[in-house]
Amino acid sequence: MMVPVRCFTCGKVVGEHWEEFKTRTREGDDDPEQVLDELGVERHCCRRMLVSHKDLVDVVAPYQ
Template identity: 25%
Template structure:
């Protein structure tokens, strides 16, 4: 379990060390991803909802950030987009 506290925000995580499908190491990029995502969204809790209506596909901050840190495969992106911090709920 890793605790990371930038300013007043605390992230707790249990993320796989490697992608379950392709085996690429992804855990080393998680803290940077969460920290930068909060900065890009400009909100403290890191949750900003984007609704897809099928008429257009917006380029989200998540996509920009994953492209920047080298998470290109869809299987690896799945881990970043669907990660839930369950430590708070246990």
């Protein structure tokens, strides 16, 4: 499942951050909020794209 390349609301490119966000948060060592800060994803509309995508993958994955 692909993460959307751009934020639906403001058009900022967020897809390029997905792999790093996924890797760092999966290990549980990093707080997703802090990871997004470091990646430069500052707007709430953009952060939602990555955070909600993670949640969706967790919900859908068992059925694949």
